[in-house]
C-alpha cells in the first residue's frame with residue numbers, strides 16, 4: 429500500500445511523537461520461547477469444556493454482556509482465597525487493560541508513575557498512552573530492589589503511582605513483601621504490584637497485604653500460568669473503592685460475553701490448567717542448571733522464564749538460535765537474553781543448540 433501520510437504528518441498528541449509501540453517478532457518458529465506464554469498449552473479435557481461454554485454463550489450474543497460480571501469476579505475471588513469477595517476483584521481484557529484503566533483513574537496529565545528498570549515495558553508504554561509522566565528508577569546490579577532503595581526513589585520522585593513487579597519481568601527476580609510494605613508506607617500515592625507470574629513463585633502474594641491498605645492493588649492474569657494468553661483475561665485485586673474508580677473509566681461492556689464464558693469455564697478447570705506449572709518449573713530449573721554448567725550466568729527466577737547473562741554478543745546468539753528455528757527474547761539488557769521455559773522436547777532442542785554453539 430502506498431502511504432500518503434506518515435505518522436509525523438498527522439496532528440497527533442505532541443507527547444506521542446517519536447514514541448515506539450510495543451514490539452515483539454510475530455513469527456512462528458518451531459521452538460517459541462520469546463513471550464513467556466505457557467508452552468504446555470490447555471489440557472484437552474478443559475479445552476473441550478471451555479469450547480462448549482463459548483458455544484453456549486454465542487447463542488445469546490445478540491445481547492450485550494453483563495457489564496459487572498459478578499460471577500467471573502466471584503470465581504476469581506474463590507480461586508484466590510484469602511477471604512476475598514467479588515467486590516475486591518476487577519476483570520478486563522488482559523492485565524494490560526486493567527493497568528491501563530488503573531492509569532486512567534489514578535494517573536493522567538500532570539501526574540507521574542514510576543517503575544524500577546529493567547521491568548515490564550508496558551508499564552511505561554501504558555503510562556505514556558494515558559499522558560502520565562514516566563519516571564525510571566533503578567534496580568541494583570543483580571536486578572534486585574531493596575526496601576531502602578525503593579523508598580529513597582519514592583521519596584525523591586513522589587509519584588502518583590508506583591509500579592512494582594514480582595516476579596519481575598524480564599529478570600525473574602522475586603520481591604519480598606517487606607519492600608512492598610515499605611513503599612506503601614513511604615508514599616501517599618497508589619502502589620500497584622504486577623504479579624503476572626505469581627503462580628510460578630513460592631513467595632507469598634501481595635494480596636496478603638491488602639487488608640488496611642486501600643491504596644495498594646495487585647494485578648494478575650490468566651495469560652501465563654493458566655495458558656490463556658489468547659483469550660485476554662486479566663484482573664485486579666484491591667479495596668472495593670479502587671474498583672469503583674476503575675468503573676469510572678472502563679468502557680461499558682468491555683468484557684465480551686465470550687470472554688466471560690471462557691474465563692468462568694477456565695476457572696472451573698483451574699487445577700487442570702495449573703497442573704502444567706510444576707512441569708514448566710522443572711524445565712526452567714533444568715535449563716538454568718545446563719546453561720550454568722556451560723558457563724552462562726543465570727539469574728535466579730521465580731517465574732516461567734530465565735534471564736541468562738554472561739553473553740558476549742546477545743544479538744549474535746539470538747540470531748544463531750533463530751537459524752535453528754528457536755526464538756528467545758533480546759530485551760536490550762547488556763550481555764543478556766531471556767528464555768521462556770519450554771516443554772521437555774523444546775528444552776531438549778534448546779539445550780542441544782546451546783551445547784552445539786559452545787561456551788559463551
Ligand SMILES: *Cc1c(COP(=O)(O)O)cnc(C)c1O
Pocket residue numbers: 464521522523524525548593597622624648649650651652657660661662
Ligand atoms: C505477560 C505479562 C503481563 C500479562 O499481560 P496480559 O495483558 O494479562 O496478557 C502482565 N505483566 C507482566 C509483567 C507480564 O510479563
